[in-house]
Amino acid sequence: MSDIACRALCKTFHQGDETITALDHVSLDIEEGSFVCLFGPSGSGKTTLLNALGGLDTPDSGEITVGGRRLDGLSRGELADMRLHNMGFVFQAYNLISVLTARENVEFIMQVQGVPAAQRRTVATEVLAEVGLAGLEGRRPAELSGGQQQRVAVARAIANKPALVLADEPTANLDSHSAAQLMDLFVTLNAQRGVTFVISTHDARVMAYARRLIGMRDGLIVSDEQHQPHPMDA
Protein backbone atom coordinates (compact mmCIF):
# COMPACT_ATOMS: atom_id res chain seq x y z
CA MET A 1 0.00 0.00 0.00
CA SER A 2 2.72 2.47 0.83
CA ASP A 3 4.47 2.61 -2.55
CA ILE A 4 4.19 6.23 -3.52
CA ALA A 5 4.58 7.71 -6.99
CA CYS A 6 4.29 11.40 -7.86
CA ARG A 7 4.46 12.68 -11.40
CA ALA A 8 4.88 16.35 -12.34
CA LEU A 9 3.12 17.76 -9.28
CA CYS A 10 2.45 21.47 -9.47
CA LYS A 11 0.89 23.69 -6.85
CA THR A 12 0.79 27.46 -6.62
CA PHE A 13 -0.59 29.79 -3.97
CA HIS A 14 -1.60 33.39 -4.33
CA GLN A 15 -0.77 36.00 -1.73
CA GLY A 16 -2.19 39.27 -2.90
CA ASP A 17 -0.67 39.92 -6.31
CA GLU A 18 2.16 37.49 -5.69
CA THR A 19 2.09 33.92 -6.97
CA ILE A 20 4.09 31.43 -4.92
CA THR A 21 5.12 28.16 -6.51
CA ALA A 22 5.00 25.53 -3.77
CA LEU A 23 5.52 22.52 -6.04
CA ASP A 24 7.12 22.83 -9.44
CA HIS A 25 6.77 19.65 -11.49
CA VAL A 26 7.81 17.40 -8.65
CA SER A 27 8.24 13.73 -9.52
CA LEU A 28 9.12 11.18 -6.88
CA ASP A 29 8.93 7.48 -6.04
CA ILE A 30 9.00 6.16 -2.49
CA GLU A 31 9.15 2.46 -1.82
CA GLU A 32 7.31 0.57 0.89
CA GLY A 33 9.19 0.49 4.20
CA SER A 34 11.25 3.58 3.40
CA PHE A 35 12.41 6.11 5.97
CA VAL A 36 12.51 9.36 4.05
CA CYS A 37 13.19 12.90 5.14
CA LEU A 38 12.11 15.88 3.07
CA PHE A 39 14.31 18.77 4.06
CA GLY A 40 14.78 22.31 2.99
CA PRO A 41 14.20 25.85 4.19
CA SER A 42 10.79 27.24 5.06
CA GLY A 43 8.68 27.76 1.96
CA SER A 44 10.57 25.10 -0.01
CA GLY A 45 7.40 23.02 -0.51
CA LYS A 46 8.00 20.17 1.98
CA THR A 47 4.71 20.54 3.82
CA THR A 48 2.76 21.08 0.61
CA LEU A 49 4.23 17.87 -0.81
CA LEU A 50 3.45 16.01 2.42
CA ASN A 51 -0.13 17.30 2.43
CA ALA A 52 -0.53 16.28 -1.20
CA LEU A 53 0.77 12.77 -0.45
CA GLY A 54 -1.78 12.51 2.39
CA GLY A 55 -4.65 13.70 0.23
CA LEU A 56 -5.10 16.76 2.44
CA ASP A 57 -4.23 19.14 -0.35
CA THR A 58 -4.95 18.86 -4.04
CA PRO A 59 -2.20 19.71 -6.52
CA ASP A 60 -3.04 21.97 -9.44
CA SER A 61 -1.72 19.35 -11.82
CA GLY A 62 0.16 16.09 -11.84
CA GLU A 63 -0.59 12.63 -10.50
CA ILE A 64 -0.17 11.00 -7.12
CA THR A 65 -0.49 7.27 -6.67
CA VAL A 66 -0.42 5.74 -3.20
CA GLY A 67 -0.51 1.96 -2.94
CA GLY A 68 -1.48 1.79 -6.58
CA ARG A 69 -4.45 4.10 -6.14
CA ARG A 70 -4.66 7.46 -7.88
CA LEU A 71 -5.60 10.23 -5.45
CA ASP A 72 -6.61 12.89 -7.93
CA GLY A 73 -9.94 11.25 -8.82
CA LEU A 74 -11.08 10.63 -5.26
CA SER A 75 -13.81 12.59 -3.50
CA ARG A 76 -13.31 14.23 -0.09
CA GLY A 77 -15.02 11.29 1.54
CA GLU A 78 -12.93 8.71 -0.32
CA LEU A 79 -9.75 10.57 0.57
CA ALA A 80 -10.87 10.62 4.21
CA ASP A 81 -11.46 6.86 4.09
CA MET A 82 -8.05 6.30 2.60
CA ARG A 83 -6.38 8.35 5.34
CA LEU A 84 -8.47 6.61 7.98
CA HIS A 85 -7.44 3.12 6.98
CA ASN A 86 -3.98 3.50 5.47
CA MET A 87 -2.22 6.57 6.82
CA GLY A 88 -1.07 8.02 10.09
CA PHE A 89 -0.29 11.69 10.64
CA VAL A 90 2.00 13.40 13.12
CA PHE A 91 1.94 17.16 13.10
CA GLN A 92 4.25 19.81 14.43
CA ALA A 93 1.85 21.11 17.05
CA TYR A 94 0.83 17.80 18.61
CA ASN A 95 -2.77 18.29 17.49
CA LEU A 96 -4.62 16.15 19.96
CA ILE A 97 -8.33 16.44 20.67
CA SER A 98 -8.29 18.39 23.88
CA VAL A 99 -11.50 17.00 25.39
CA LEU A 100 -10.33 13.39 25.08
CA THR A 101 -7.83 11.56 27.28
CA ALA A 102 -4.62 10.09 25.86
CA ARG A 103 -6.28 6.69 25.54
CA GLU A 104 -9.41 8.18 23.96
CA ASN A 105 -7.30 10.14 21.47
CA VAL A 106 -5.62 6.91 20.44
CA GLU A 107 -8.91 5.01 20.37
CA PHE A 108 -10.78 7.69 18.48
CA ILE A 109 -9.76 6.71 14.96
CA MET A 110 -10.38 3.07 15.73
CA GLN A 111 -13.82 4.05 17.00
CA VAL A 112 -14.50 5.81 13.73
CA GLN A 113 -13.27 2.69 11.94
CA GLY A 114 -15.76 0.62 13.93
CA VAL A 115 -13.22 -1.47 15.84
CA PRO A 116 -14.92 -3.23 18.81
CA ALA A 117 -14.42 -1.55 22.20
CA ALA A 118 -12.40 -4.32 23.84
CA GLN A 119 -10.01 -4.52 20.92
CA ARG A 120 -9.63 -0.74 20.84
CA ARG A 121 -8.79 -0.64 24.48
CA THR A 122 -6.18 -3.39 24.16
CA VAL A 123 -4.54 -1.77 21.15
CA ALA A 124 -4.55 1.69 22.75
CA THR A 125 -2.96 0.35 25.93
CA GLU A 126 -0.32 -1.48 23.91
CA VAL A 127 0.66 1.42 21.66
CA LEU A 128 0.71 3.90 24.53
CA ALA A 129 3.05 1.54 26.36
CA GLU A 130 5.08 1.20 23.17
CA VAL A 131 5.61 4.97 23.02
CA GLY A 132 6.48 5.04 26.71
CA LEU A 133 3.25 6.42 28.12
CA ALA A 134 2.07 3.48 30.21
CA GLY A 135 0.23 4.82 33.24
CA LEU A 136 -0.66 8.13 31.60
CA GLU A 137 -3.60 6.82 29.57
CA GLY A 138 -6.21 8.73 31.54
CA ARG A 139 -4.61 12.15 31.23
CA ARG A 140 -5.93 14.82 28.98
CA PRO A 141 -3.54 16.67 26.62
CA ALA A 142 -3.35 19.69 28.93
CA GLU A 143 -2.00 17.40 31.65
CA LEU A 144 0.86 16.08 29.46
CA SER A 145 4.19 17.66 28.49
CA GLY A 146 4.92 18.57 24.86
CA GLY A 147 6.99 15.44 24.37
CA GLN A 148 4.30 13.27 25.91
CA GLN A 149 1.63 14.87 23.73
CA GLN A 150 3.70 14.19 20.64
CA ARG A 151 4.07 10.56 21.74
CA VAL A 152 0.29 10.32 22.08
CA ALA A 153 0.04 11.70 18.54
CA VAL A 154 2.47 9.04 17.37
CA ALA A 155 0.54 6.34 19.23
CA ARG A 156 -2.62 7.53 17.51
CA ALA A 157 -0.87 7.56 14.14
CA ILE A 158 0.27 3.94 14.46
CA ALA A 159 -2.70 2.48 16.35
CA ASN A 160 -4.61 1.55 13.23
CA LYS A 161 -1.48 -0.08 11.81
CA PRO A 162 -1.06 2.22 8.81
CA ALA A 163 1.35 1.39 6.06
CA LEU A 164 2.40 5.02 5.80
CA VAL A 165 3.09 7.68 8.43
CA LEU A 166 3.43 11.28 7.30
CA ALA A 167 5.10 13.52 9.86
CA ASP A 168 5.34 17.28 9.44
CA GLU A 169 8.11 18.83 11.53
CA PRO A 170 7.40 16.37 14.35
CA THR A 171 10.27 17.55 16.55
CA ALA A 172 9.88 21.27 16.03
CA ASN A 173 8.41 21.86 19.47
CA LEU A 174 10.43 19.25 21.35
CA ASP A 175 13.62 19.51 23.35
CA SER A 176 16.62 17.49 22.18
CA HIS A 177 15.97 14.59 24.51
CA SER A 178 12.31 14.26 23.53
CA ALA A 179 13.21 14.68 19.85
CA ALA A 180 15.76 11.87 20.04
CA GLN A 181 13.27 9.61 21.84
CA LEU A 182 10.66 10.31 19.20
CA MET A 183 13.01 9.59 16.33
CA ASP A 184 14.17 6.38 18.03
CA LEU A 185 10.53 5.40 18.21
CA PHE A 186 10.03 6.12 14.50
CA VAL A 187 13.07 4.06 13.61
CA THR A 188 11.85 1.16 15.76
CA LEU A 189 8.39 1.25 14.19
CA ASN A 190 9.93 1.39 10.74
CA ALA A 191 12.16 -1.53 11.48
CA GLN A 192 9.71 -3.71 13.40
CA ARG A 193 6.45 -2.98 11.63
CA GLY A 194 7.73 -2.00 8.21
CA VAL A 195 5.86 1.28 8.37
CA THR A 196 6.90 3.77 5.69
CA PHE A 197 7.86 7.13 7.18
CA VAL A 198 7.93 10.36 5.20
CA ILE A 199 9.05 13.18 7.44
CA SER A 200 9.36 16.83 6.53
CA THR A 201 11.94 18.71 8.56
CA HIS A 202 14.74 21.21 8.58
CA ASP A 203 16.09 19.74 11.80
CA ALA A 204 19.50 18.12 11.32
CA ARG A 205 18.81 15.82 14.28
CA VAL A 206 15.90 14.31 12.37
CA MET A 207 17.75 14.05 9.08
CA ALA A 208 20.44 12.02 10.83
CA TYR A 209 17.95 9.16 11.19
CA ALA A 210 16.87 9.04 7.56
CA ARG A 211 17.85 6.39 5.05
CA ARG A 212 16.90 8.69 2.19
CA LEU A 213 17.16 12.46 2.11
CA ILE A 214 15.22 14.54 -0.38
CA GLY A 215 16.18 18.18 -0.52
CA MET A 216 13.70 20.81 -1.69
CA ARG A 217 13.95 24.47 -2.56
CA ASP A 218 11.40 26.77 -4.18
CA GLY A 219 9.10 23.86 -4.97
CA LEU A 220 11.76 21.82 -6.69
CA ILE A 221 13.55 18.65 -5.65
CA VAL A 222 17.17 19.73 -5.62
CA SER A 223 18.72 16.58 -4.17
CA ASP A 224 17.68 12.99 -3.61
CA GLU A 225 20.19 10.60 -2.10
CA GLN A 226 20.44 7.51 0.02
CA HIS A 227 21.75 8.18 3.50
CA GLN A 228 23.44 6.17 6.17
CA PRO A 229 21.53 6.78 9.41
CA HIS A 230 23.75 8.03 12.21
CA PRO A 231 21.50 9.02 15.10
CA MET A 232 22.90 11.75 17.22
CA ASP A 233 22.89 11.61 20.95
CA ALA A 234 20.37 13.76 22.63
Next chain:
Amino acid sequence: MSLPLTALSTLAWRNLWRNHRRTLIMLAAIAIGVWAMIFMAALMRGMTEQMVRNGLQTLPGEVQLHQRDYRRDPSVVNSMAPPSGQLLAVLQSAPVAAWAGRVRVPAVISSERGSRSVTLLGVDPAAEQALGSLPGDLLEGRGLEGDEDRGLVIGASLARRLETGLGKRVVVMSQDPDNNVVERGARVVGIYRGRLQGNEDRFVYAGRAAVQELLGIGERISEIAVTADDYRRVGDWYPAVAAAAGSDLEALRWTELDPFLGSMLAVQDGFTLVFMVVVFLALSFGLVNTLVMAVFERVREIGLMQALGMRPGLILGQIMLESLFLLCLGLLLGNLLAVLTIAPLAGGIDISSVAQGMEIMGMSATLYPALHIQDMLMSTAVVITLGLLASLAPAWRASRLDPVTALTRD
Protein backbone atom coordinates in the same frame (compact mmCIF):
# COMPACT_ATOMS: atom_id res chain seq x y z
CA MET B 1 -19.25 2.71 7.07
CA SER B 2 -21.62 2.47 10.00
CA LEU B 3 -22.01 5.64 12.01
CA PRO B 4 -19.70 5.54 15.05
CA LEU B 5 -22.37 7.05 17.24
CA THR B 6 -20.60 6.43 20.53
CA ALA B 7 -17.47 8.23 19.37
CA LEU B 8 -19.46 11.16 18.03
CA SER B 9 -21.66 11.33 21.12
CA THR B 10 -18.67 11.37 23.46
CA LEU B 11 -17.03 14.13 21.48
CA ALA B 12 -20.23 16.12 21.14
CA TRP B 13 -21.04 15.91 24.83
CA ARG B 14 -17.57 16.94 25.96
CA ASN B 15 -17.34 19.71 23.42
CA LEU B 16 -20.61 21.04 24.75
CA TRP B 17 -18.97 21.63 28.12
CA ARG B 18 -15.74 23.17 26.85
CA ASN B 19 -17.20 26.55 27.57
CA HIS B 20 -19.44 25.99 30.57
CA ARG B 21 -20.66 29.54 30.84
CA ARG B 22 -21.72 29.84 27.23
CA THR B 23 -23.45 26.47 27.29
CA LEU B 24 -25.26 27.26 30.54
CA ILE B 25 -26.45 30.61 29.21
CA MET B 26 -27.74 28.97 26.04
CA LEU B 27 -29.34 26.19 28.06
CA ALA B 28 -31.08 28.76 30.24
CA ALA B 29 -32.31 30.59 27.14
CA ILE B 30 -33.70 27.41 25.59
CA ALA B 31 -35.25 26.28 28.89
CA ILE B 32 -36.95 29.64 29.43
CA GLY B 33 -38.11 29.67 25.83
CA VAL B 34 -39.58 26.18 26.15
CA TRP B 35 -41.15 27.12 29.47
CA ALA B 36 -42.69 30.20 27.86
CA MET B 37 -44.05 28.08 25.02
CA ILE B 38 -45.70 25.56 27.32
CA PHE B 39 -46.83 28.04 29.96
CA MET B 40 -48.43 30.36 27.44
CA ALA B 41 -49.98 27.40 25.64
CA ALA B 42 -51.42 26.23 28.98
CA LEU B 43 -52.88 29.67 29.63
CA MET B 44 -54.32 29.95 26.15
CA ARG B 45 -55.69 26.44 26.27
CA GLY B 46 -57.14 27.03 29.73
CA MET B 47 -58.77 30.20 28.45
CA THR B 48 -60.20 28.44 25.42
CA GLU B 49 -61.46 25.48 27.39
CA GLN B 50 -63.10 27.80 29.86
CA MET B 51 -64.76 29.74 27.09
CA VAL B 52 -66.00 26.52 25.54
CA ARG B 53 -67.24 25.13 28.86
CA ASN B 54 -68.96 28.40 29.78
CA GLY B 55 -70.45 28.42 26.34
CA LEU B 56 -71.65 24.84 26.66
CA GLN B 57 -73.24 25.56 30.02
CA THR B 58 -75.05 28.48 28.47
CA LEU B 59 -76.16 26.62 25.36
CA PRO B 60 -76.42 24.10 27.22
CA GLY B 61 -75.24 20.60 26.13
CA GLU B 62 -73.05 19.41 23.28
CA VAL B 63 -76.04 18.59 21.10
CA GLN B 64 -79.45 20.23 20.97
CA LEU B 65 -82.69 19.13 19.31
CA HIS B 66 -85.25 21.65 18.15
CA GLN B 67 -88.28 21.87 15.99
CA ARG B 68 -86.94 22.66 12.50
CA ASP B 69 -88.11 26.31 12.49
CA TYR B 70 -87.16 27.06 16.07
CA ARG B 71 -83.79 28.63 15.32
CA ARG B 72 -85.37 30.96 12.77
CA ASP B 73 -88.18 31.89 15.16
CA PRO B 74 -87.38 30.83 18.73
CA SER B 75 -90.91 31.34 19.97
CA VAL B 76 -93.38 28.98 21.55
CA VAL B 77 -94.98 28.43 18.14
CA ASN B 78 -92.04 26.24 17.19
CA SER B 79 -92.20 23.84 20.09
CA MET B 80 -92.02 20.06 20.00
CA ALA B 81 -93.34 17.06 21.86
CA PRO B 82 -91.18 15.58 24.63
CA PRO B 83 -88.95 12.72 23.43
CA SER B 84 -90.38 9.26 23.14
CA GLY B 85 -89.76 5.94 21.42
CA GLN B 86 -86.37 5.48 19.74
CA LEU B 87 -85.18 8.99 20.57
CA LEU B 88 -85.92 8.48 24.25
CA ALA B 89 -84.09 5.16 24.16
CA VAL B 90 -80.99 6.76 22.64
CA LEU B 91 -81.07 9.61 25.17
CA GLN B 92 -81.24 7.12 28.02
CA SER B 93 -78.33 5.00 26.88
CA ALA B 94 -74.53 5.47 26.85
CA PRO B 95 -72.59 7.49 26.00
CA VAL B 96 -75.25 10.13 26.72
CA ALA B 97 -74.59 11.23 30.30
CA ALA B 98 -77.56 13.55 30.76
CA TRP B 99 -80.33 15.25 28.85
CA ALA B 100 -83.09 17.72 29.61
CA GLY B 101 -86.15 19.01 27.81
CA ARG B 102 -86.75 22.66 28.45
CA VAL B 103 -89.00 25.51 27.42
CA ARG B 104 -87.06 28.50 26.18
CA VAL B 105 -88.93 31.54 25.05
CA PRO B 106 -88.33 35.27 24.80
CA ALA B 107 -90.15 37.19 27.56
CA VAL B 108 -90.35 40.50 29.35
CA ILE B 109 -89.95 40.74 33.09
CA SER B 110 -91.24 43.79 34.94
CA SER B 111 -90.89 45.07 38.45
CA GLU B 112 -92.55 48.16 39.78
CA ARG B 113 -89.33 50.00 38.81
CA GLY B 114 -88.61 48.75 35.34
CA SER B 115 -88.83 46.15 32.61
CA ARG B 116 -86.21 44.05 30.86
CA SER B 117 -86.24 41.73 27.91
CA VAL B 118 -85.07 38.26 28.98
CA THR B 119 -85.01 34.61 27.97
CA LEU B 120 -87.43 32.63 30.11
CA LEU B 121 -86.23 29.12 30.77
CA GLY B 122 -88.75 26.55 31.96
CA VAL B 123 -86.58 23.81 33.39
CA ASP B 124 -86.75 20.57 35.27
CA PRO B 125 -84.10 21.27 37.97
CA ALA B 126 -83.24 17.59 38.49
CA ALA B 127 -82.52 17.02 34.79
CA GLU B 128 -80.72 20.35 34.36
CA GLN B 129 -78.53 19.68 37.37
CA ALA B 130 -76.99 16.72 35.54
CA LEU B 131 -76.34 18.97 32.54
CA GLY B 132 -74.58 21.52 34.74
CA SER B 133 -76.66 24.25 33.20
CA LEU B 134 -78.24 25.72 36.33
CA PRO B 135 -76.59 28.70 37.96
CA GLY B 136 -74.36 27.20 40.64
CA ASP B 137 -73.71 30.27 42.71
CA LEU B 138 -76.87 31.33 44.56
CA LEU B 139 -76.33 34.64 46.32
CA GLU B 140 -79.71 34.74 48.01
CA GLY B 141 -82.76 32.53 48.43
CA ARG B 142 -83.04 29.07 46.97
CA GLY B 143 -82.91 27.24 43.70
CA LEU B 144 -85.92 25.78 41.94
CA GLU B 145 -87.34 22.82 43.83
CA GLY B 146 -89.08 21.01 40.99
CA ASP B 147 -90.49 21.51 37.55
CA GLU B 148 -93.73 22.79 39.08
CA ASP B 149 -92.00 25.47 41.12
CA ARG B 150 -93.82 28.74 40.42
CA GLY B 151 -91.05 30.97 41.77
CA LEU B 152 -88.39 32.67 39.68
CA VAL B 153 -84.62 32.56 40.00
CA ILE B 154 -83.05 35.66 38.45
CA GLY B 155 -79.53 36.99 38.06
CA ALA B 156 -78.02 39.51 40.49
CA SER B 157 -77.39 42.00 37.72
CA LEU B 158 -80.98 41.76 36.50
CA ALA B 159 -82.21 42.23 40.05
CA ARG B 160 -80.16 45.40 40.33
CA ARG B 161 -81.44 46.74 37.05
CA LEU B 162 -85.07 46.00 37.99
CA GLU B 163 -84.42 47.33 41.49
CA THR B 164 -86.07 44.25 42.86
CA GLY B 165 -84.93 41.61 45.30
CA LEU B 166 -85.56 38.34 47.01
CA GLY B 167 -89.23 37.76 47.85
CA LYS B 168 -90.42 40.63 45.65
CA ARG B 169 -93.08 39.98 43.06
CA VAL B 170 -92.44 40.59 39.37
CA VAL B 171 -94.51 40.03 36.26
CA VAL B 172 -93.41 37.74 33.44
CA MET B 173 -94.92 38.34 30.04
CA SER B 174 -94.63 36.30 26.84
CA GLN B 175 -96.78 34.99 23.95
CA ASP B 176 -98.82 31.81 23.65
CA PRO B 177 -98.97 29.69 20.45
CA ASP B 178 -101.80 31.88 19.16
CA ASN B 179 -99.65 34.97 19.60
CA ASN B 180 -101.71 36.23 22.49
CA VAL B 181 -99.88 37.96 25.29
CA VAL B 182 -99.81 35.90 28.43
CA GLU B 183 -98.51 37.07 31.76
CA ARG B 184 -98.22 35.92 35.31
CA GLY B 185 -97.07 37.36 38.54
CA ALA B 186 -94.32 35.43 40.28
CA ARG B 187 -92.15 35.83 43.33
CA VAL B 188 -88.36 36.03 43.15
CA VAL B 189 -87.21 32.99 45.14
CA GLY B 190 -83.52 33.06 44.31
CA ILE B 191 -80.83 35.39 43.02
CA TYR B 192 -77.82 33.88 41.32
CA ARG B 193 -74.35 34.98 40.35
CA GLY B 194 -73.72 33.92 36.79
CA ARG B 195 -70.40 32.66 35.46
CA LEU B 196 -70.75 35.50 32.98
CA GLN B 197 -72.36 38.76 33.87
CA GLY B 198 -74.26 38.82 30.60
CA ASN B 199 -76.04 35.64 31.59
CA GLU B 200 -77.26 37.25 34.82
CA ASP B 201 -79.12 39.84 32.78
CA ARG B 202 -80.41 37.39 30.22
CA PHE B 203 -81.66 34.19 31.81
CA VAL B 204 -84.64 33.83 34.13
CA TYR B 205 -85.35 30.34 35.47
CA ALA B 206 -88.74 28.94 36.36
CA GLY B 207 -90.27 25.47 36.76
CA ARG B 208 -90.95 23.85 33.40
CA ALA B 209 -94.52 22.84 34.15
CA ALA B 210 -95.28 26.32 35.46
CA VAL B 211 -93.98 27.89 32.24
CA GLN B 212 -95.84 25.34 30.09
CA GLU B 213 -99.02 26.25 31.96
CA LEU B 214 -98.38 29.97 31.48
CA LEU B 215 -97.87 29.50 27.75
CA GLY B 216 -100.66 26.97 27.37
CA ILE B 217 -98.57 24.41 25.51
CA GLY B 218 -99.31 21.30 27.53
CA GLU B 219 -96.18 19.17 27.78
CA ARG B 220 -94.51 20.60 24.72
CA ILE B 221 -90.96 21.89 24.98
CA SER B 222 -88.64 24.17 22.98
CA GLU B 223 -85.45 22.17 23.01
CA ILE B 224 -83.70 19.06 24.23
CA ALA B 225 -80.12 19.53 25.45
CA VAL B 226 -77.88 16.46 25.49
CA THR B 227 -74.41 15.92 26.97
CA ALA B 228 -71.88 13.09 27.08
CA ASP B 229 -69.48 15.12 29.26
CA ASP B 230 -66.77 15.37 26.56
CA TYR B 231 -67.21 18.14 24.08
CA ARG B 232 -64.28 16.96 21.99
CA ARG B 233 -65.87 13.59 21.21
CA VAL B 234 -69.32 14.74 20.25
CA GLY B 235 -68.80 13.39 16.75
CA ASP B 236 -68.80 9.85 18.12
CA TRP B 237 -72.38 9.84 19.36
CA TYR B 238 -74.04 12.70 17.51
CA PRO B 239 -75.04 10.60 14.46
CA ALA B 240 -77.07 8.16 16.61
CA VAL B 241 -78.98 11.03 18.26
CA ALA B 242 -79.57 12.80 14.96
CA ALA B 243 -80.84 9.58 13.35
CA ALA B 244 -83.21 8.89 16.25
CA ALA B 245 -84.51 12.47 16.16
CA GLY B 246 -85.83 11.89 12.64
CA SER B 247 -86.53 14.43 9.96
CA ASP B 248 -89.00 16.51 11.95
CA LEU B 249 -86.38 17.66 14.39
CA GLU B 250 -83.12 19.47 13.82
CA ALA B 251 -80.13 18.03 15.71
CA LEU B 252 -77.17 20.37 15.99
CA ARG B 253 -73.75 19.99 17.55
CA TRP B 254 -72.37 22.74 19.74
CA THR B 255 -69.94 23.75 17.03
CA GLU B 256 -72.95 24.48 14.79
CA LEU B 257 -75.00 26.10 17.53
CA ASP B 258 -72.17 28.49 18.33
CA PRO B 259 -69.74 28.65 15.38
CA PHE B 260 -67.50 31.15 17.17
CA LEU B 261 -67.09 28.74 20.04
CA GLY B 262 -66.45 25.92 17.60
CA SER B 263 -63.78 27.84 15.75
CA MET B 264 -61.97 28.58 19.03
CA LEU B 265 -60.78 25.02 19.30
CA ALA B 266 -59.93 24.81 15.64
CA VAL B 267 -57.63 27.82 15.78
CA GLN B 268 -56.17 26.99 19.21
CA ASP B 269 -53.61 24.52 17.88
CA GLY B 270 -52.68 26.89 15.08
CA PHE B 271 -52.17 29.81 17.47
CA THR B 272 -50.10 27.66 19.81
CA LEU B 273 -47.89 26.43 16.98
CA VAL B 274 -47.36 29.95 15.62
CA PHE B 275 -46.50 31.22 19.10
CA MET B 276 -44.00 28.43 19.63
CA VAL B 277 -42.36 28.99 16.26
CA VAL B 278 -42.04 32.74 16.93
CA VAL B 279 -40.46 32.13 20.35
CA PHE B 280 -38.02 29.64 18.92
CA LEU B 281 -37.09 31.81 15.97
CA ALA B 282 -35.88 34.40 18.46
CA LEU B 283 -34.00 31.68 20.33
CA SER B 284 -32.46 30.22 17.20
CA PHE B 285 -30.23 33.27 16.73
CA GLY B 286 -28.60 32.49 20.06
CA LEU B 287 -28.31 28.83 19.18
CA VAL B 288 -26.70 29.52 15.82
CA ASN B 289 -24.32 32.01 17.44
CA THR B 290 -23.34 29.43 20.06
CA LEU B 291 -22.60 26.82 17.42
CA VAL B 292 -20.77 29.24 15.16
CA MET B 293 -18.55 30.22 18.08
CA ALA B 294 -18.07 26.58 19.06
CA VAL B 295 -17.00 25.74 15.50
CA PHE B 296 -14.83 28.83 15.20
CA GLU B 297 -12.98 27.99 18.41
CA ARG B 298 -11.99 24.56 17.23
CA VAL B 299 -11.40 24.95 13.52
CA ARG B 300 -7.98 23.43 14.01
CA GLU B 301 -9.38 20.40 15.78
CA ILE B 302 -11.96 19.92 13.04
CA GLY B 303 -9.14 20.08 10.50
CA LEU B 304 -7.28 17.47 12.52
CA MET B 305 -10.28 15.15 12.53
CA GLN B 306 -10.56 15.52 8.77
CA ALA B 307 -6.84 14.80 8.41
CA LEU B 308 -7.23 11.70 10.53
CA GLY B 309 -9.91 10.40 8.23
CA MET B 310 -13.26 11.62 9.50
CA ARG B 311 -15.61 12.03 6.59
CA PRO B 312 -17.34 15.43 6.21
CA GLY B 313 -20.64 13.73 7.06
CA LEU B 314 -19.30 12.63 10.42
CA ILE B 315 -18.05 16.12 11.22
CA LEU B 316 -21.50 17.44 10.35
CA GLY B 317 -23.08 14.70 12.47
CA GLN B 318 -20.91 15.55 15.44
CA ILE B 319 -21.87 19.25 15.39
CA MET B 320 -25.53 18.32 14.93
CA LEU B 321 -25.31 15.94 17.89
CA GLU B 322 -23.85 18.73 19.95
CA SER B 323 -26.81 20.88 19.04
CA LEU B 324 -29.21 18.01 19.73
CA PHE B 325 -27.77 17.51 23.21
CA LEU B 326 -28.13 21.21 23.93
CA LEU B 327 -31.72 21.23 22.66
CA CYS B 328 -32.69 18.09 24.57
CA LEU B 329 -31.23 19.42 27.81
CA GLY B 330 -33.01 22.72 27.28
CA LEU B 331 -36.25 20.89 26.56
CA LEU B 332 -35.90 18.77 29.67
CA LEU B 333 -35.33 21.81 31.87
CA GLY B 334 -38.04 23.84 30.14
CA ASN B 335 -40.64 21.08 30.49
CA LEU B 336 -39.71 20.56 34.13
CA LEU B 337 -39.97 24.27 34.78
CA ALA B 338 -43.35 24.37 33.06
CA VAL B 339 -44.74 21.51 35.14
CA LEU B 340 -43.38 23.04 38.34
CA THR B 341 -44.89 26.45 37.63
CA ILE B 342 -48.22 25.30 36.21
CA ALA B 343 -49.01 22.68 38.88
CA PRO B 344 -49.32 25.24 41.71
CA LEU B 345 -51.80 27.19 39.58
CA ALA B 346 -54.24 24.27 39.35
CA GLY B 347 -56.57 26.19 41.70
CA GLY B 348 -56.84 28.92 39.09
CA ILE B 349 -55.51 32.42 38.55
CA ASP B 350 -57.67 35.30 39.72
CA ILE B 351 -58.17 37.60 36.75
CA SER B 352 -61.15 39.43 38.21
CA SER B 353 -59.43 42.76 37.67
CA VAL B 354 -59.73 42.22 33.93
CA ALA B 355 -62.59 39.71 33.88
CA GLN B 356 -65.23 42.27 32.92
CA GLY B 357 -63.30 43.10 29.79
CA MET B 358 -62.70 39.45 29.09
CA GLU B 359 -66.33 38.52 29.67
CA ILE B 360 -67.23 39.60 26.22
CA MET B 361 -65.15 36.65 25.08
CA GLY B 362 -66.90 34.25 27.44
CA MET B 363 -64.21 34.31 30.11
CA SER B 364 -64.92 34.16 33.83
CA ALA B 365 -63.05 35.62 36.78
CA THR B 366 -60.74 32.66 37.35
CA LEU B 367 -58.42 31.26 34.72
CA TYR B 368 -57.33 27.63 34.98
CA PRO B 369 -54.14 26.87 33.03
CA ALA B 370 -54.51 23.59 31.15
CA LEU B 371 -51.25 21.67 30.77
CA HIS B 372 -51.69 19.33 27.82
CA ILE B 373 -49.21 16.65 26.85
CA GLN B 374 -49.84 17.58 23.21
CA ASP B 375 -48.45 21.08 23.87
CA MET B 376 -45.33 19.62 25.45
CA LEU B 377 -44.93 17.33 22.46
CA MET B 378 -45.59 20.20 20.05
CA SER B 379 -42.93 22.38 21.73
CA THR B 380 -40.52 19.45 21.61
CA ALA B 381 -41.17 18.95 17.91
CA VAL B 382 -40.78 22.68 17.19
CA VAL B 383 -37.56 23.01 19.19
CA ILE B 384 -35.93 19.88 17.78
CA THR B 385 -36.98 20.51 14.18
CA LEU B 386 -36.17 24.22 14.03
CA GLY B 387 -33.13 23.80 16.27
CA LEU B 388 -31.57 21.20 14.02
CA LEU B 389 -32.45 23.23 10.93
CA ALA B 390 -30.77 26.28 12.45
CA SER B 391 -27.73 24.16 13.33
CA LEU B 392 -27.32 22.89 9.81
CA ALA B 393 -25.53 25.98 8.53
CA PRO B 394 -22.67 26.05 11.08
CA ALA B 395 -22.41 22.25 10.98
CA TRP B 396 -22.25 22.24 7.19
CA ARG B 397 -19.64 24.96 7.26
CA ALA B 398 -17.54 22.94 9.69
CA SER B 399 -17.79 19.83 7.55
CA ARG B 400 -16.62 21.70 4.45
CA LEU B 401 -13.53 23.23 6.06
CA ASP B 402 -10.35 22.75 4.10
CA PRO B 403 -8.19 20.54 6.35
CA VAL B 404 -4.90 22.24 5.42
CA THR B 405 -6.28 25.71 6.08
CA ALA B 406 -7.96 24.53 9.28
CA LEU B 407 -4.80 22.87 10.59
CA THR B 408 -2.76 26.02 10.13
CA ARG B 409 -5.33 28.26 11.84
CA ASP B 410 -3.92 29.90 14.96
